[in-house]
Amino acid sequence: MTPLNILYQDEHIxxxxxxxxxxxHRSALARGETEFLLQRLRNQLGKRVYPVHRLDRPTSGVMVFGLSSEVAALLSDTFSERQVEKRYLAVVRGVAPSEARLDYPLREEDGTRPKADMPAMPAMTDIRCVDSVELPVQVDRYPKARYSLVEARPLTGRRHQIRRHLSRRGYPIIGDAKHGKSVHNHFFAEKLGAPRLLLAATYLTFDHPMGEKRIQLSCALDDTMTALFHHLGWAGHLPLDSVRTPPHTTPSALKAL
Structure with a gap:
C-alpha cells in the first residue's frame, strides 16, 4: 500500500x-468499508492520531490530526471558533463570477433525522473564479461546454457546504453525484479521465496549539486533477506541497469573523 503523503509533522500534530x-474514520453510514484514513495513518506512524476536522469521502487534500487527545481538543476549538483559514479548488459547470459571497442557510445533513426536523443554520462561502474554459463539444443542450476553476473559502463549517452552495448558485461541482448533473459528470469521467468529485482542500492555516507560530500548509493535487489541469490549460494554477511557519499573527480577515 502506498504510504500517505505527510505534509507536516512535529511532536504534537x-x-x-x-x-x-x-x-x-468508521461511520454507521459506511458499513462494510475496511479502509480508513485514521487507521492507515496510525499504522504508518506507529502511534494513535486524533482527527480535529473533516473532509468528505470524495474530497482530497490537506487534513490535520492531533497526536494526543489534549492537542486534538485544542485544535478542535480553533476550528470551531473560525480561527482557521481554509481554501479549496473546485471544477464547476458554467462560467462562475469573478468574486461572490454565497450566503445561504443550510440544514445539517447527518443522515439520522428527517431534514424537516433540522433547523437551517447560517452558512457562508466566499468564491473566486480563477480561470475558465470553453470546450467545442456538446455535453448538454448547448453546442459548447463551459467550465470554471473556482477557489472556495468556507467561512462556516456546514456539512457539504461548498458542494451545496455552489450547486444552489448554479455552478455544481463536476463529479458531485448528489448535487451536480450526471451528463457533465459522465463527460469528465469518460472523456477527460476524471471520474471523481473535483474538489480538493489545497490550503490550511491555523495557530499551532502548543506554540507562538502559525502553520500555513499548501497541498498539491492528486494525479487525476493534475492531469485534468494540464489538459484544460490550467497548469499554471497547480498548487504545490509547502509548509510555512511565520510568527504568530491573527489575520485581520479572521479577526473580523
Missing amino acids: VAVHKPSGLLV
Missing part, C-alpha cells in the same frame, strides 16, 4: 494529504 475516496 501531523498533516497529511487525504486521497479522494478514502473515509476518514
Whole structure:
C-alpha cells in the first residue's frame, strides 16, 4: 500500500494529504468499508492520531490530526471558533463570477433525522473564479461546454457546504453525484479521465496549539486533477506541497469573523 503523503509533522500534530475516496474514520453510514484514513495513518506512524476536522469521502487534500487527545481538543476549538483559514479548488459547470459571497442557510445533513426536523443554520462561502474554459463539444443542450476553476473559502463549517452552495448558485461541482448533473459528470469521467468529485482542500492555516507560530500548509493535487489541469490549460494554477511557519499573527480577515 502506498504510504500517505505527510505534509507536516512535529511532536504534537501531523498533516497529511487525504486521497479522494478514502473515509476518514468508521461511520454507521459506511458499513462494510475496511479502509480508513485514521487507521492507515496510525499504522504508518506507529502511534494513535486524533482527527480535529473533516473532509468528505470524495474530497482530497490537506487534513490535520492531533497526536494526543489534549492537542486534538485544542485544535478542535480553533476550528470551531473560525480561527482557521481554509481554501479549496473546485471544477464547476458554467462560467462562475469573478468574486461572490454565497450566503445561504443550510440544514445539517447527518443522515439520522428527517431534514424537516433540522433547523437551517447560517452558512457562508466566499468564491473566486480563477480561470475558465470553453470546450467545442456538446455535453448538454448547448453546442459548447463551459467550465470554471473556482477557489472556495468556507467561512462556516456546514456539512457539504461548498458542494451545496455552489450547486444552489448554479455552478455544481463536476463529479458531485448528489448535487451536480450526471451528463457533465459522465463527460469528465469518460472523456477527460476524471471520474471523481473535483474538489480538493489545497490550503490550511491555523495557530499551532502548543506554540507562538502559525502553520500555513499548501497541498498539491492528486494525479487525476493534475492531469485534468494540464489538459484544460490550467497548469499554471497547480498548487504545490509547502509548509510555512511565520510568527504568530491573527489575520485581520479572521479577526473580523
